[in-house]
Amino acid sequence: MKDLIENFPQQLQESLAITQEYTINSDRTLTNVVICGLGGSGIGGELIKEWIRPHVKVPVEVCHSYTLPGYVSHSTLIIACSYSGNTEETLSALEEGFQKDAFIIGVSSGGKLTQRLSDNGFTTIKVPGGLPPRSALAYPLVQVLEIFEQLGLLRKSLKEEISKSVKLLKDSQEDIIEEAKAVLHDLGDKRLLLYAEDTFRPVLLRTCQQLNENSKELAFFNVIPEMNHNEIVGWAQATDQLLTVFLRSDVELERNQKRLDLTYGVIQEKSATRKVFAFGEGLIQQSLYAIHLFDWLSFFRSEENGVDVVEVNVIDYLKGELAK
Secondary structure, eight states, X not given: OHHHHHTHHHHHHHHHHHGGGOOOOOOSXXXXXXXXXOHHHXXXXXXXXXXXXXXXXXXXXXXXXXXXXXXXXXXXXXXXXXXXXXXXXXXXXXXXXXXXXXXXXXXXXXXXXXXXXXXXXXXXXXXXXXXXXGGOTHHHHXXXXXXXHHTXXXXXXXXXXXXHHHXXXXXXXXHXXXXXXXXXXXXXXXXXXXXXXXXXXXXXXXXXXXXXXXXXXXXXXXXXXXXXXXXGGGGGSOOSSEEEEEEEOTTSOHHHHHHHHHHHHHHHTTSEEEEEEOOSSHHXXXXXXXXXXXXXXXXXXXHHHTOOSSOOHHHHHHHHHHHO
16 A cells, blocks of 8 residues: 555556547537546546536536436436446446436446446446555546546646646655654544645545545545534534644635635634645646645554554445345
8 A cells, every 4th residue: 555655646647648548539419427436436536526617618426326317318428437347336327327328438447337338339448457446546537537638528638737746746755755744743643624625625535535444544524615604613612632634725715715714713722733735736736736645644544553554344344245
């Protein structure tokens, strides 16, 4: 896992190379997009949805469910992401997509998903297999972005931002590791609570998932401005059980920047707090910078907790019971 985290920039580079190996065409007029995926396969969809929000021409939804939205039709693009190709929720949604005559593209390393798409005349973009899905984020992430670009669903290309991120992460690796260790030191025996502007919601979700799976502990998040309308009232009482980390960025909306400053002032009196800054030019670079930093945090936390960073026995148990 340590090697996989360290090689994240190289994985992004490899994933960019994969985009040169295929061409996607559609003679349909696509009016909406549904990205299907769970866990490590689904978080890429959440990130892409946020990154392309100012540039996308059609509505986009991420589906983490067995069933599709009712509007799915002949003019819907479904991007089915399952790293293993055997995620039962995604396979269920896929079958419904066939029934609704949607245009479907898969992103997978193989499995049933690849076979079912082939049987129905659709393409799967194949990515390297054999990794824990949470450590293979770079592969579906870049391919989903490429699908949007090749099908002309964006007003501008964003792929160059991935290339720039590769250099940023390689150049900043030592600084990122040191910051992750500093957050770990402050975390101590507390639980992590994360706040940021809503554009970074997928990054905070990914961080909690990594603490869950790698470190075997709970973590929590919320976003500005939504939490200013409810959760902030819950800070009436102080707590010594949390480290509240504010992820800050120079791409924050001015009003949200003010909200984050004010909210930090309120919570600073109620909880241990820390600011972490996302570096890079623009949302994509800063998101990948923060993801890399918090991935390292989850690894160091697993060492501190004395747990096996790779094992996910309880997930395997659930899958086994459901398979019966």
